[in-house]
Amino acid sequence: MKAKHGAVLLLLAMAAGCGGGEGAPAQTGGEEAGEAATAEMAMLIEAPTGAVNAELAGQGESLFQAKGCVGCHTVGGGRLTGPDLDGIAERREFGWVMAMVQRPDSMLQNDEVAKELLAEYMTPMVNMGVTQEEALAIYEYLRQ
Template sequence: MNRVVTSAALAATLAVGAMLFGCNKSSASTDPGAGASDPVAALKVPEITYSTAQADLDKGKELFQAKGCNGCHKIGGGKLVGPDLKGVTARRDKQWIAKMILRPDVMVKEDPTAKDLFKTYLTAMPNQGVPEGDLPALMSYLKANE
């Protein structure tokens, strides 16, 4: 019985550790949608064109790892701390994905889908400070791994 309790405590500790340390931390910027009637609509993100160029896909993979995305997400193989991202580009539109990457803090507070994901996973995605210029490569990597 003691072994079961110890195993459960270890699993809980690892889950909390993954949530706290599995994803790189960065400070969230101020909310550009503050005071807007629809903060999600007020978020401006660049238009994204998916690329199939190997250099872009390699850069996207590098960003996925460097920003710590792989600490919380898998691409295929099921959920981890956050949802499995396999097929995310088929389930969500480009603008939604871009907003979730750039401003997860606003999305989790204001977007119904992001709120539902938070309720399911009980973990808010941290703002990783991904530069807008890196979005096409990161999102192309996700698209290529559908």
């Protein structure tokens, strides 16, 4: 379990390394780049299954507060500015959640489900600058 997570994180670190490099700022087609990035995310990272990694979930819980998610979301406490995220891992695809957490701006422009949510909630979720590692930890927290 530990070893497996280590491998995934290494992969994430590598992916983040290329993505944040010289390629990104040079791109002009913002929407297409966003779409490619979100598709890439979904392919690169394996959805975590089985027992929740408690240590990672703990980090995720701290990040959920530190990154300001708590300002708009509860987990089981009802709707605020954004949806209650309780049971999100059952209701959405892993890759979709990862993309929404990292690139809500691009998702709200390109993804049909995200667009529907925006129509319902009337407030665009803000890009909080969450890295892949952080998003994975937050996902682990939301999955438990």
